[in-house]
Amino acid sequence: MHIVAKNLYKRFGEYEACQHVDLEIKQGKLIGLLGPSGSGKTTLLRLLAGLETPDDGEIYFDGKLVTDLPPQQRNIGFVFQNYALFRHMTVFENIAFGLSVRKRKKEVIRKRVAELVELTGLSGLERRYPHQLSGGQRQRVAFARALAPEPQLLLLDEPFAALDAKVRKELRGWLKEMIGRVGLTTVFVTHDQEEALELADEIFIINQGKVEQSGIPLEIYKSPRTPFVASFIGESYSLEKPSSLKGFDWVAEDGQVFVRPEFVDIFKAGEITDRCVANQGKVTNVTFRGNNWQIEVMVGGQKVYGTRSLEQPPLQPGEEVDVIFRRLLVFAQGRPQVLENRVKPGEEKRIPAFV
Protein backbone atom coordinates (compact mmCIF):
# COMPACT_ATOMS: atom_id res chain seq x y z
CA MET A 1 0.00 0.00 0.00
CA HIS A 2 1.20 3.49 -0.84
CA ILE A 3 0.84 5.79 2.14
CA VAL A 4 0.80 9.55 2.25
CA ALA A 5 0.34 11.68 5.35
CA LYS A 6 -0.10 15.42 5.07
CA ASN A 7 0.31 17.93 7.86
CA LEU A 8 -0.59 15.40 10.57
CA TYR A 9 -1.13 17.03 13.94
CA LYS A 10 -2.05 15.46 17.28
CA ARG A 11 -1.83 16.74 20.83
CA PHE A 12 -2.59 15.18 24.20
CA GLY A 13 -3.31 18.07 26.53
CA GLU A 14 -0.15 20.15 26.59
CA TYR A 15 1.97 17.54 24.86
CA GLU A 16 2.20 17.87 21.09
CA ALA A 17 2.90 14.30 20.05
CA CYS A 18 2.77 14.88 16.32
CA GLN A 19 3.53 18.31 14.90
CA HIS A 20 2.54 18.77 11.27
CA VAL A 21 4.18 15.65 9.94
CA ASP A 22 4.36 14.96 6.22
CA LEU A 23 5.48 11.58 5.02
CA GLU A 24 5.29 9.23 2.11
CA ILE A 25 5.78 5.48 2.20
CA LYS A 26 6.12 3.50 -0.98
CA GLN A 27 4.48 0.15 -1.68
CA GLY A 28 6.34 -2.87 -0.30
CA LYS A 29 8.92 -0.94 1.74
CA LEU A 30 10.03 -1.77 5.26
CA ILE A 31 10.03 1.52 7.14
CA GLY A 32 11.53 2.22 10.56
CA LEU A 33 10.32 5.07 12.75
CA LEU A 34 13.29 5.73 15.01
CA GLY A 35 13.41 8.16 17.91
CA PRO A 36 13.98 8.49 21.65
CA SER A 37 11.13 7.60 24.03
CA GLY A 38 8.47 10.27 24.13
CA SER A 39 9.33 11.50 20.65
CA GLY A 40 5.88 10.70 19.29
CA LYS A 41 6.83 7.79 17.06
CA THR A 42 4.21 5.45 18.53
CA THR A 43 1.58 8.17 18.17
CA LEU A 44 2.45 8.44 14.50
CA LEU A 45 2.06 4.69 14.12
CA ARG A 46 -1.29 4.72 15.94
CA LEU A 47 -2.47 7.59 13.74
CA LEU A 48 -1.70 5.48 10.67
CA ALA A 49 -3.61 2.57 12.25
CA GLY A 50 -6.61 4.69 13.12
CA LEU A 51 -6.21 3.96 16.84
CA GLU A 52 -5.82 7.72 17.34
CA THR A 53 -7.67 10.43 15.48
CA PRO A 54 -5.53 13.35 14.27
CA ASP A 55 -6.53 16.87 15.30
CA ASP A 56 -5.49 18.07 11.88
CA GLY A 57 -4.13 16.72 8.60
CA GLU A 58 -4.93 13.88 6.26
CA ILE A 59 -3.87 10.29 5.66
CA TYR A 60 -4.20 8.63 2.26
CA PHE A 61 -3.90 4.90 1.59
CA ASP A 62 -3.40 4.28 -2.15
CA GLY A 63 -4.76 7.75 -2.85
CA LYS A 64 -7.91 7.17 -0.82
CA LEU A 65 -8.59 9.46 2.14
CA VAL A 66 -8.75 7.30 5.30
CA THR A 67 -8.36 9.95 8.02
CA ASP A 68 -11.84 9.36 9.41
CA LEU A 69 -11.97 5.59 8.88
CA PRO A 70 -11.87 3.45 12.05
CA PRO A 71 -9.08 0.84 12.28
CA GLN A 72 -11.57 -1.86 11.30
CA GLN A 73 -11.88 -0.45 7.80
CA ARG A 74 -8.24 0.35 7.10
CA ASN A 75 -7.11 -3.13 6.16
CA ILE A 76 -4.14 -3.11 8.49
CA GLY A 77 -2.37 -5.51 10.79
CA PHE A 78 -1.01 -4.18 14.07
CA VAL A 79 1.49 -5.86 16.36
CA PHE A 80 1.50 -4.32 19.83
CA GLN A 81 4.52 -3.82 22.02
CA ASN A 82 3.37 -6.41 24.56
CA TYR A 83 1.59 -8.33 21.78
CA ALA A 84 -1.88 -7.95 23.40
CA LEU A 85 -2.68 -11.58 22.62
CA PHE A 86 -6.17 -12.64 23.66
CA ARG A 87 -5.33 -14.38 26.91
CA HIS A 88 -8.43 -16.56 27.03
CA MET A 89 -7.92 -17.86 23.49
CA THR A 90 -5.57 -20.54 22.19
CA VAL A 91 -2.91 -19.82 19.59
CA PHE A 92 -5.28 -21.15 16.94
CA GLU A 93 -8.15 -18.95 18.10
CA ASN A 94 -5.90 -15.93 18.32
CA ILE A 95 -4.73 -16.31 14.74
CA ALA A 96 -8.24 -17.14 13.54
CA PHE A 97 -9.82 -14.12 15.23
CA GLY A 98 -9.45 -11.63 12.38
CA LEU A 99 -11.00 -14.11 9.97
CA SER A 100 -13.81 -15.31 12.20
CA VAL A 101 -15.02 -11.76 12.98
CA ARG A 102 -15.21 -11.30 9.23
CA LYS A 103 -17.43 -14.38 9.14
CA ARG A 104 -15.18 -16.43 6.88
CA LYS A 105 -16.03 -20.10 6.32
CA LYS A 106 -14.66 -22.62 8.83
CA GLU A 107 -12.56 -24.47 6.24
CA VAL A 108 -11.12 -21.22 4.90
CA ILE A 109 -10.12 -20.17 8.41
CA ARG A 110 -8.59 -23.54 9.21
CA LYS A 111 -6.55 -23.50 6.03
CA ARG A 112 -5.29 -19.96 6.50
CA VAL A 113 -4.37 -20.53 10.15
CA ALA A 114 -2.51 -23.72 9.24
CA GLU A 115 -0.65 -21.76 6.57
CA LEU A 116 0.38 -19.05 9.05
CA VAL A 117 1.30 -21.51 11.78
CA GLU A 118 3.60 -23.14 9.24
CA LEU A 119 5.01 -19.79 8.10
CA THR A 120 5.75 -18.62 11.63
CA GLY A 121 7.11 -21.94 12.84
CA LEU A 122 4.46 -22.44 15.50
CA SER A 123 3.48 -25.98 14.53
CA GLY A 124 2.36 -28.06 17.48
CA LEU A 125 1.53 -25.05 19.64
CA GLU A 126 -1.94 -24.37 18.20
CA ARG A 127 -3.76 -25.44 21.34
CA ARG A 128 -1.58 -23.59 23.83
CA TYR A 129 -2.67 -20.45 25.60
CA PRO A 130 -0.52 -17.29 25.44
CA HIS A 131 0.72 -17.73 29.01
CA GLN A 132 2.13 -21.13 28.03
CA LEU A 133 4.38 -19.61 25.37
CA SER A 134 7.84 -18.05 25.48
CA GLY A 135 8.35 -14.40 24.57
CA GLY A 136 9.60 -15.24 21.09
CA GLN A 137 6.66 -17.56 20.45
CA ARG A 138 4.19 -14.89 21.57
CA GLN A 139 5.79 -12.45 19.20
CA ARG A 140 5.29 -14.92 16.36
CA VAL A 141 1.65 -15.46 17.30
CA ALA A 142 1.09 -11.69 17.34
CA PHE A 143 2.69 -11.51 13.93
CA ALA A 144 0.66 -14.41 12.51
CA ARG A 145 -2.53 -12.97 13.98
CA ALA A 146 -1.91 -9.60 12.35
CA LEU A 147 -1.17 -11.24 9.00
CA ALA A 148 -4.16 -13.61 8.97
CA PRO A 149 -6.75 -11.23 7.46
CA GLU A 150 -4.26 -10.40 4.68
CA PRO A 151 -3.74 -6.72 5.50
CA GLN A 152 -2.27 -4.25 3.03
CA LEU A 153 -0.20 -2.54 5.69
CA LEU A 154 1.58 -4.03 8.69
CA LEU A 155 2.31 -1.80 11.68
CA LEU A 156 4.67 -2.95 14.44
CA ASP A 157 5.08 -1.10 17.72
CA GLU A 158 8.49 -1.86 19.26
CA PRO A 159 8.10 -5.47 18.12
CA PHE A 160 11.29 -6.75 19.76
CA ALA A 161 11.47 -4.63 22.89
CA ALA A 162 10.21 -7.37 25.22
CA LEU A 163 12.65 -10.04 24.04
CA ASP A 164 16.12 -10.92 25.23
CA ALA A 165 19.08 -9.97 23.05
CA LYS A 166 19.62 -13.35 21.39
CA VAL A 167 15.98 -14.00 20.50
CA ARG A 168 15.70 -10.41 19.31
CA LYS A 169 18.52 -10.88 16.80
CA GLU A 170 17.05 -14.14 15.55
CA LEU A 171 13.56 -12.76 15.11
CA ARG A 172 14.84 -9.62 13.44
CA GLY A 173 16.37 -11.60 10.62
CA TRP A 174 13.33 -13.84 10.45
CA LEU A 175 10.97 -10.86 10.25
CA LYS A 176 12.91 -9.15 7.49
CA GLU A 177 12.93 -12.29 5.41
CA MET A 178 9.25 -12.95 6.11
CA ILE A 179 8.15 -9.45 5.13
CA GLY A 180 10.26 -9.64 2.02
CA ARG A 181 8.56 -12.90 1.09
CA VAL A 182 5.03 -11.61 1.71
CA GLY A 183 5.86 -8.29 -0.01
CA LEU A 184 3.95 -6.29 2.53
CA THR A 185 4.33 -2.57 3.20
CA THR A 186 5.50 -2.44 6.80
CA VAL A 187 6.13 0.31 9.33
CA PHE A 188 7.83 -0.44 12.63
CA VAL A 189 8.61 1.75 15.59
CA THR A 190 11.82 1.38 17.56
CA HIS A 191 14.13 3.30 19.85
CA ASP A 192 16.99 0.95 19.03
CA GLN A 193 19.10 2.45 16.25
CA GLU A 194 20.89 -0.80 15.56
CA GLU A 195 17.53 -2.44 14.91
CA ALA A 196 16.38 0.35 12.61
CA LEU A 197 19.66 0.53 10.68
CA GLU A 198 19.79 -3.23 10.21
CA LEU A 199 16.15 -3.86 9.37
CA ALA A 200 14.69 -0.90 7.54
CA ASP A 201 14.73 -0.03 3.85
CA GLU A 202 14.13 3.53 4.90
CA ILE A 203 14.29 5.30 8.27
CA PHE A 204 12.33 8.24 9.60
CA ILE A 205 14.08 9.89 12.53
CA ILE A 206 11.40 11.29 14.86
CA ASN A 207 12.12 13.90 17.51
CA GLN A 208 9.61 15.94 19.52
CA GLY A 209 6.74 15.10 17.21
CA LYS A 210 8.60 15.97 14.02
CA VAL A 211 10.41 14.05 11.30
CA GLU A 212 14.01 15.23 11.59
CA GLN A 213 15.32 13.28 8.64
CA SER A 214 14.33 10.41 6.42
CA GLY A 215 16.31 8.26 4.04
CA ILE A 216 18.11 4.98 3.60
CA PRO A 217 20.01 3.84 6.71
CA LEU A 218 23.48 4.33 5.21
CA GLU A 219 22.72 7.90 4.20
CA ILE A 220 21.28 8.73 7.61
CA TYR A 221 24.33 7.31 9.29
CA LYS A 222 26.88 8.95 7.01
CA SER A 223 25.32 12.36 6.57
CA PRO A 224 23.01 13.39 9.38
CA ARG A 225 21.22 16.57 8.42
CA THR A 226 20.50 18.04 11.86
CA PRO A 227 22.46 18.22 15.12
CA PHE A 228 19.82 15.99 16.73
CA VAL A 229 20.29 13.21 14.18
CA ALA A 230 24.07 13.56 14.47
CA SER A 231 23.94 13.15 18.23
CA PHE A 232 21.27 10.40 18.18
CA ILE A 233 22.79 8.12 15.55
CA GLY A 234 26.05 6.34 16.19
CA GLU A 235 27.78 6.68 19.55
CA SER A 236 28.26 10.37 18.88
CA TYR A 237 29.51 12.92 21.37
CA SER A 238 30.09 16.62 20.96
CA LEU A 239 33.37 18.50 21.10
CA GLU A 240 34.25 22.15 21.57
CA LYS A 241 37.06 24.25 20.08
CA PRO A 242 37.64 22.07 16.99
CA SER A 243 40.37 24.42 15.71
CA SER A 244 42.62 23.32 18.56
CA LEU A 245 42.76 19.83 17.09
CA LYS A 246 45.63 18.94 14.78
CA GLY A 247 44.55 18.98 11.16
CA PHE A 248 41.46 21.09 11.87
CA ASP A 249 43.02 24.47 12.66
CA TRP A 250 41.15 25.95 9.69
CA VAL A 251 37.70 25.13 11.11
CA ALA A 252 35.51 28.05 12.21
CA GLU A 253 34.61 28.12 15.89
CA ASP A 254 30.90 28.90 15.63
CA GLY A 255 29.47 25.45 14.88
CA GLN A 256 28.38 22.37 16.78
CA VAL A 257 30.89 19.56 16.42
CA PHE A 258 30.18 15.85 16.74
CA VAL A 259 32.61 12.98 16.75
CA ARG A 260 32.01 9.23 16.57
CA PRO A 261 34.44 6.73 18.06
CA GLU A 262 35.24 5.39 14.59
CA PHE A 263 36.54 8.85 13.59
CA VAL A 264 39.23 8.62 16.25
CA ASP A 265 42.46 6.65 16.29
CA ILE A 266 44.26 6.19 19.58
CA PHE A 267 47.90 5.14 19.57
CA LYS A 268 50.11 3.89 22.34
CA ALA A 269 53.33 5.83 22.72
CA GLY A 270 55.76 4.69 20.06
CA GLU A 271 53.17 3.17 17.75
CA ILE A 272 53.50 6.09 15.34
CA THR A 273 56.60 8.02 14.45
CA ASP A 274 54.98 11.05 12.86
CA ARG A 275 53.73 12.55 16.08
CA CYS A 276 53.27 16.12 14.92
CA VAL A 277 49.84 15.32 13.37
CA ALA A 278 48.69 13.73 16.60
CA ASN A 279 47.10 15.34 19.65
CA GLN A 280 48.58 14.43 23.02
CA GLY A 281 46.16 12.78 25.43
CA LYS A 282 45.94 10.80 28.63
CA VAL A 283 43.82 7.70 29.06
CA THR A 284 41.23 8.18 31.83
CA ASN A 285 39.16 5.05 31.47
CA VAL A 286 39.19 1.73 29.65
CA THR A 287 36.04 -0.37 29.22
CA PHE A 288 35.94 -3.91 27.90
CA ARG A 289 33.03 -4.31 25.47
CA GLY A 290 33.35 -7.85 24.24
CA ASN A 291 34.64 -7.26 20.72
CA ASN A 292 36.77 -4.19 21.47
CA TRP A 293 37.98 -1.76 24.11
CA GLN A 294 36.31 1.56 24.59
CA ILE A 295 38.96 4.09 25.53
CA GLU A 296 38.21 7.39 27.23
CA VAL A 297 40.98 9.95 26.69
CA MET A 298 41.41 13.54 27.87
CA VAL A 299 42.64 15.70 24.99
CA GLY A 300 43.20 19.40 25.74
CA GLY A 301 40.72 19.29 28.65
CA GLN A 302 37.99 17.49 26.67
CA LYS A 303 36.76 13.92 26.93
CA VAL A 304 37.21 11.93 23.75
CA TYR A 305 36.11 8.37 23.08
CA GLY A 306 37.62 5.87 20.72
CA THR A 307 37.96 2.14 20.37
CA ARG A 308 40.87 -0.23 20.11
CA SER A 309 40.87 -3.75 18.84
CA LEU A 310 41.58 -6.58 21.26
CA GLU A 311 44.43 -7.55 18.92
CA GLN A 312 46.27 -4.31 19.67
CA PRO A 313 48.46 -3.90 22.76
CA PRO A 314 46.15 -2.91 25.64
CA LEU A 315 46.10 0.58 27.16
CA GLN A 316 46.04 1.41 30.85
CA PRO A 317 44.37 4.37 32.57
CA GLY A 318 46.94 7.15 33.07
CA GLU A 319 48.90 6.20 29.95
CA GLU A 320 50.03 8.96 27.55
CA VAL A 321 48.65 8.38 24.04
CA ASP A 322 48.56 9.98 20.59
CA VAL A 323 45.09 10.79 19.28
CA ILE A 324 44.26 11.49 15.66
CA PHE A 325 40.86 12.67 14.43
CA ARG A 326 40.08 11.47 10.92
CA ARG A 327 36.99 13.62 10.44
CA LEU A 328 34.46 15.76 12.29
CA LEU A 329 30.72 16.32 11.81
CA VAL A 330 30.15 20.06 11.98
CA PHE A 331 26.92 22.06 11.94
CA ALA A 332 27.61 25.69 11.17
CA GLN A 333 24.67 28.04 10.55
CA GLY A 334 22.41 25.00 10.50
CA ARG A 335 24.33 23.43 7.62
CA PRO A 336 25.76 19.95 8.10
CA GLN A 337 29.32 19.28 6.93
CA VAL A 338 31.69 16.37 7.18
CA LEU A 339 35.18 17.82 7.59
CA GLU A 340 38.17 15.63 6.80
CA ASN A 341 41.48 15.96 8.58
CA ARG A 342 43.48 18.34 6.41
CA VAL A 343 47.15 18.43 7.09
CA LYS A 344 48.53 21.76 5.77
CA PRO A 345 49.66 21.73 2.15
CA GLY A 346 53.36 21.97 1.70
CA GLU A 347 54.07 19.91 4.74
CA GLU A 348 54.48 16.40 3.56
CA LYS A 349 52.68 14.76 6.36
CA ARG A 350 50.01 12.22 5.89
CA ILE A 351 47.79 10.61 8.43
CA PRO A 352 49.80 7.63 9.50
CA ALA A 353 48.07 4.32 9.27
CA PHE A 354 48.54 1.83 12.01
CA VAL A 355 50.79 -1.04 11.05
Place this chain on the structure above:
Amino acid sequence: MNSKVSALPDARTQEQPRHLAEPAAVRWLLIGIALLFLGLVLVLPLLVVFAEAFRKGLAVYWAAVSEPDALSALQLTVLTAAIVVPLNTLFGLAAAWAMTKFQFRGKQVLVTLIDLPFAISPVIAGLIFVLLFGTRGVFGPLLEAVHFKIIFAFPGIVLATLFVTFPFVARELLPLMQTQGSAEEEAAASMGATGWQIFWRVTLPNIKWGLLYGMILCNARAMGEFGAVSVVSGHIRGQTNTLPLHVEILYNEYQFAASFAVASILVFLAFVTLVVKHVVERKHKTQSI
Protein backbone atom coordinates in the same frame (compact mmCIF):
# COMPACT_ATOMS: atom_id res chain seq x y z
CA MET B 1 2.74 -11.93 31.50
CA ASN B 2 1.13 -14.09 34.09
CA SER B 3 3.31 -17.10 33.52
CA LYS B 4 5.69 -16.05 36.27
CA VAL B 5 3.01 -16.44 38.92
CA SER B 6 3.21 -20.21 38.88
CA ALA B 7 6.94 -20.08 39.55
CA LEU B 8 6.42 -18.30 42.87
CA PRO B 9 6.51 -20.50 45.95
CA ASP B 10 3.04 -21.43 47.10
CA ALA B 11 2.48 -19.74 50.44
CA ARG B 12 0.31 -22.56 51.74
CA THR B 13 2.79 -25.34 51.21
CA GLN B 14 6.01 -23.46 51.86
CA GLU B 15 7.55 -23.95 55.30
CA GLN B 16 8.42 -20.63 56.93
CA PRO B 17 12.24 -20.42 57.13
CA ARG B 18 13.41 -20.60 60.72
CA HIS B 19 15.01 -17.16 60.84
CA LEU B 20 11.66 -15.61 59.91
CA ALA B 21 9.54 -17.62 62.34
CA GLU B 22 8.47 -16.49 65.82
CA PRO B 23 9.12 -18.58 68.95
CA ALA B 24 6.53 -21.32 69.49
CA ALA B 25 4.95 -19.60 72.49
CA VAL B 26 4.31 -16.38 70.54
CA ARG B 27 2.95 -18.36 67.61
CA TRP B 28 0.47 -20.28 69.71
CA LEU B 29 -0.56 -17.16 71.60
CA LEU B 30 -1.31 -15.27 68.37
CA ILE B 31 -3.12 -18.20 66.81
CA GLY B 32 -5.05 -18.67 70.03
CA ILE B 33 -6.17 -15.04 70.12
CA ALA B 34 -7.23 -15.18 66.49
CA LEU B 35 -9.20 -18.37 67.00
CA LEU B 36 -10.83 -17.09 70.16
CA PHE B 37 -11.88 -13.90 68.42
CA LEU B 38 -13.19 -15.81 65.43
CA GLY B 39 -15.15 -18.13 67.70
CA LEU B 40 -16.70 -15.32 69.73
CA VAL B 41 -17.58 -13.02 66.86
CA LEU B 42 -18.41 -15.44 64.08
CA VAL B 43 -18.98 -19.03 65.10
CA LEU B 44 -20.83 -18.49 68.36
CA PRO B 45 -23.49 -16.14 66.89
CA LEU B 46 -24.05 -18.56 64.00
CA LEU B 47 -24.49 -21.46 66.42
CA VAL B 48 -26.84 -19.34 68.51
CA VAL B 49 -28.98 -18.61 65.46
CA PHE B 50 -29.47 -22.31 64.79
CA ALA B 51 -29.72 -23.28 68.46
CA GLU B 52 -32.41 -20.67 69.10
CA ALA B 53 -34.18 -21.56 65.87
CA PHE B 54 -34.52 -25.22 66.84
CA ARG B 55 -34.98 -24.69 70.60
CA LYS B 56 -38.68 -25.31 70.53
CA GLY B 57 -38.38 -28.24 68.23
CA LEU B 58 -38.61 -28.94 64.55
CA ALA B 59 -42.35 -28.38 64.41
CA VAL B 60 -42.13 -24.78 65.61
CA TYR B 61 -39.23 -24.16 63.24
CA TRP B 62 -41.17 -25.52 60.31
CA ALA B 63 -44.26 -23.56 61.28
CA ALA B 64 -42.25 -20.33 61.44
CA VAL B 65 -40.59 -20.74 58.05
CA SER B 66 -43.67 -22.03 56.26
CA GLU B 67 -45.99 -19.38 57.64
CA PRO B 68 -47.50 -17.27 54.77
CA ASP B 69 -45.88 -14.03 55.98
CA ALA B 70 -42.46 -15.66 56.10
CA LEU B 71 -42.92 -17.18 52.66
CA SER B 72 -44.07 -13.86 51.26
CA ALA B 73 -41.00 -12.18 52.81
CA LEU B 74 -38.75 -14.80 51.23
CA GLN B 75 -40.48 -14.32 47.91
CA LEU B 76 -40.10 -10.54 48.12
CA THR B 77 -36.42 -10.80 49.04
CA VAL B 78 -35.65 -13.17 46.18
CA LEU B 79 -37.67 -11.09 43.72
CA THR B 80 -35.91 -7.89 44.79
CA ALA B 81 -32.51 -9.53 44.36
CA ALA B 82 -33.61 -10.95 40.99
CA ILE B 83 -34.39 -7.44 39.75
CA VAL B 84 -31.56 -5.56 41.43
CA VAL B 85 -28.64 -7.85 40.59
CA PRO B 86 -29.10 -7.84 36.78
CA LEU B 87 -29.72 -4.09 36.74
CA ASN B 88 -26.64 -3.31 38.82
CA THR B 89 -24.61 -5.75 36.74
CA LEU B 90 -25.55 -3.73 33.69
CA PHE B 91 -24.88 -0.39 35.39
CA GLY B 92 -21.61 -1.60 36.86
CA LEU B 93 -20.41 -2.95 33.52
CA ALA B 94 -21.33 0.25 31.72
CA ALA B 95 -19.68 2.42 34.38
CA ALA B 96 -16.47 0.37 34.52
CA TRP B 97 -16.34 0.21 30.72
CA ALA B 98 -16.77 3.96 30.37
CA MET B 99 -14.20 4.75 33.03
CA THR B 100 -11.45 2.40 31.93
CA LYS B 101 -11.69 2.45 28.15
CA PHE B 102 -12.31 6.16 27.60
CA GLN B 103 -10.79 9.47 28.63
CA PHE B 104 -13.18 12.26 29.46
CA ARG B 105 -13.58 15.27 31.68
CA GLY B 106 -15.02 14.65 35.14
CA LYS B 107 -13.95 11.00 35.21
CA GLN B 108 -12.50 11.27 38.71
CA VAL B 109 -15.74 12.79 40.00
CA LEU B 110 -17.65 9.86 38.57
CA VAL B 111 -15.29 7.34 40.19
CA THR B 112 -15.85 9.02 43.53
CA LEU B 113 -19.61 9.18 43.02
CA ILE B 114 -19.79 5.44 42.45
CA ASP B 115 -18.55 4.92 45.99
CA LEU B 116 -21.16 7.23 47.47
CA PRO B 117 -23.61 4.45 48.44
CA PHE B 118 -20.81 2.81 50.46
CA ALA B 119 -19.95 6.06 52.17
CA ILE B 120 -23.36 7.14 53.43
CA SER B 121 -25.49 5.31 55.96
CA PRO B 122 -28.19 3.07 54.43
CA VAL B 123 -30.80 4.78 56.59
CA ILE B 124 -30.01 8.06 54.88
CA ALA B 125 -30.19 6.31 51.52
CA GLY B 126 -33.72 5.21 52.41
CA LEU B 127 -34.59 8.66 53.64
CA ILE B 128 -33.48 10.20 50.33
CA PHE B 129 -36.15 8.18 48.54
CA VAL B 130 -38.80 9.08 51.09
CA LEU B 131 -37.96 12.74 50.62
CA LEU B 132 -38.12 12.33 46.86
CA PHE B 133 -41.09 10.03 46.35
CA GLY B 134 -42.99 10.13 49.68
CA THR B 135 -46.42 11.73 49.93
CA ARG B 136 -44.83 14.98 51.00
CA GLY B 137 -41.76 14.47 48.87
CA VAL B 138 -40.65 16.36 45.77
CA PHE B 139 -42.41 14.04 43.36
CA GLY B 140 -45.11 12.98 45.84
CA PRO B 141 -48.05 14.94 44.37
CA LEU B 142 -47.15 13.91 40.85
CA LEU B 143 -46.99 10.21 41.78
CA GLU B 144 -50.28 10.48 43.63
CA ALA B 145 -51.87 12.02 40.57
CA VAL B 146 -50.90 9.04 38.41
CA HIS B 147 -51.70 6.57 41.25
CA PHE B 148 -48.22 5.14 41.36
CA LYS B 149 -46.87 4.23 44.75
CA ILE B 150 -43.14 4.01 45.33
CA ILE B 151 -42.68 4.55 49.05
CA PHE B 152 -44.13 1.86 51.30
CA ALA B 153 -44.38 -0.34 48.21
CA PHE B 154 -42.32 -2.76 46.14
CA PRO B 155 -40.77 -0.14 43.78
CA GLY B 156 -39.35 1.69 46.80
CA ILE B 157 -37.70 -1.46 48.10
CA VAL B 158 -36.15 -2.14 44.71
CA LEU B 159 -34.93 1.45 44.41
CA ALA B 160 -33.39 1.50 47.89
CA THR B 161 -31.68 -1.86 47.31
CA LEU B 162 -30.44 -0.72 43.89
CA PHE B 163 -28.89 2.35 45.48
CA VAL B 164 -27.20 0.51 48.32
CA THR B 165 -25.76 -2.27 46.15
CA PHE B 166 -24.77 -0.06 43.24
CA PRO B 167 -20.97 -0.02 43.79
CA PHE B 168 -20.34 -3.78 44.06
CA VAL B 169 -20.04 -4.74 40.40
CA ALA B 170 -18.37 -1.50 39.30
CA ARG B 171 -15.88 -1.63 42.19
CA GLU B 172 -14.97 -5.20 41.33
CA LEU B 173 -14.50 -4.46 37.63
CA LEU B 174 -12.73 -1.11 37.75
CA PRO B 175 -9.30 -2.28 38.99
CA LEU B 176 -9.52 -5.43 36.88
CA MET B 177 -10.26 -3.56 33.67
CA GLN B 178 -7.72 -0.91 34.55
CA THR B 179 -4.89 -3.42 34.77
CA GLN B 180 -6.03 -5.15 31.61
CA GLY B 181 -5.98 -1.88 29.68
CA SER B 182 -7.44 -1.64 26.23
CA ALA B 183 -4.64 -3.20 24.18
CA GLU B 184 -6.62 -6.39 23.47
CA GLU B 185 -9.62 -4.36 22.38
CA GLU B 186 -7.42 -2.28 20.11
CA ALA B 187 -5.90 -5.43 18.66
CA ALA B 188 -9.39 -6.77 17.96
CA ALA B 189 -10.38 -3.50 16.31
CA SER B 190 -7.28 -3.53 14.11
CA MET B 191 -8.31 -7.00 12.93
CA GLY B 192 -11.72 -5.77 11.88
CA ALA B 193 -13.92 -6.67 14.86
CA THR B 194 -16.98 -4.47 15.43
CA GLY B 195 -17.80 -2.91 18.80
CA TRP B 196 -20.20 -5.73 19.74
CA GLN B 197 -17.77 -8.42 18.64
CA ILE B 198 -15.04 -6.80 20.71
CA PHE B 199 -17.29 -6.71 23.78
CA TRP B 200 -18.60 -10.26 23.54
CA ARG B 201 -15.45 -11.98 22.34
CA VAL B 202 -12.66 -10.04 24.03
CA THR B 203 -13.79 -7.83 26.90
CA LEU B 204 -16.42 -10.04 28.51
CA PRO B 205 -14.40 -13.28 28.55
CA ASN B 206 -11.54 -11.37 30.19
CA ILE B 207 -13.66 -10.02 33.02
CA LYS B 208 -16.22 -12.78 33.46
CA TRP B 209 -14.94 -14.10 36.79
CA GLY B 210 -14.56 -10.65 38.26
CA LEU B 211 -18.03 -9.81 37.03
CA LEU B 212 -19.51 -12.92 38.57
CA TYR B 213 -17.76 -12.20 41.84
CA GLY B 214 -19.19 -8.68 41.89
CA MET B 215 -22.65 -10.09 41.17
CA ILE B 216 -22.36 -12.51 44.08
CA LEU B 217 -21.41 -9.75 46.50
CA CYS B 218 -24.18 -7.58 45.11
CA ASN B 219 -26.68 -10.42 45.58
CA ALA B 220 -25.57 -11.07 49.16
CA ARG B 221 -26.07 -7.45 50.09
CA ALA B 222 -29.36 -7.17 48.17
CA MET B 223 -30.81 -10.06 50.16
CA GLY B 224 -29.47 -8.88 53.48
CA GLU B 225 -30.08 -5.12 53.23
CA PHE B 226 -31.94 -3.84 56.29
CA GLY B 227 -31.48 -0.09 56.91
CA ALA B 228 -32.48 1.49 53.62
CA VAL B 229 -35.26 -0.99 52.96
CA SER B 230 -36.59 -0.56 56.49
CA VAL B 231 -37.12 3.16 55.89
CA VAL B 232 -38.96 2.81 52.58
CA SER B 233 -40.88 -0.43 53.07
CA GLY B 234 -43.43 0.54 55.75
CA HIS B 235 -43.28 -2.99 57.23
CA ILE B 236 -46.59 -4.15 55.79
CA ARG B 237 -46.75 -7.84 56.61
CA GLY B 238 -47.20 -10.12 53.67
CA GLN B 239 -46.69 -7.20 51.31
CA THR B 240 -43.57 -5.09 51.86
CA ASN B 241 -41.67 -7.18 54.36
CA THR B 242 -38.36 -8.58 53.24
CA LEU B 243 -36.68 -11.38 55.18
CA PRO B 244 -34.45 -9.14 57.33
CA LEU B 245 -37.45 -6.94 58.19
CA HIS B 246 -39.52 -9.99 59.00
CA VAL B 247 -36.85 -11.21 61.40
CA GLU B 248 -36.94 -7.88 63.21
CA ILE B 249 -40.73 -7.83 63.48
CA LEU B 250 -40.85 -11.34 64.91
CA TYR B 251 -38.10 -10.49 67.36
CA ASN B 252 -39.87 -7.34 68.52
CA GLU B 253 -42.99 -9.44 69.09
CA TYR B 254 -41.00 -11.75 71.39
CA GLN B 255 -41.38 -14.68 68.98
CA PHE B 256 -37.71 -15.54 69.41
CA ALA B 257 -37.82 -19.07 68.03
CA ALA B 258 -39.69 -17.97 64.91
CA SER B 259 -37.40 -14.98 64.50
CA PHE B 260 -34.30 -17.13 64.63
CA ALA B 261 -35.89 -19.69 62.36
CA VAL B 262 -36.42 -17.05 59.66
CA ALA B 263 -32.94 -15.72 60.32
CA SER B 264 -31.60 -19.20 59.62
CA ILE B 265 -32.99 -18.94 56.09
CA LEU B 266 -30.87 -15.83 55.58
CA VAL B 267 -27.87 -17.63 57.02
CA PHE B 268 -28.54 -20.47 54.62
CA LEU B 269 -28.68 -18.05 51.69
CA ALA B 270 -25.39 -16.58 52.89
CA PHE B 271 -23.84 -20.05 52.93
CA VAL B 272 -24.95 -20.69 49.37
CA THR B 273 -23.43 -17.35 48.36
CA LEU B 274 -20.17 -18.21 50.10
CA VAL B 275 -19.92 -21.59 48.40
CA VAL B 276 -20.57 -20.06 44.98
CA LYS B 277 -18.05 -17.33 45.75
CA HIS B 278 -15.46 -19.90 46.72
CA VAL B 279 -15.98 -21.84 43.50
CA VAL B 280 -15.79 -18.65 41.44
CA GLU B 281 -12.63 -17.54 43.19
CA ARG B 282 -10.94 -20.83 42.49
CA LYS B 283 -11.97 -20.73 38.85
CA HIS B 284 -10.79 -17.17 38.67
CA LYS B 285 -7.41 -18.11 40.05
CA THR B 286 -6.79 -21.03 37.74
CA GLN B 287 -7.91 -18.96 34.77
CA SER B 288 -5.67 -16.01 35.47
CA ILE B 289 -2.48 -18.00 36.04
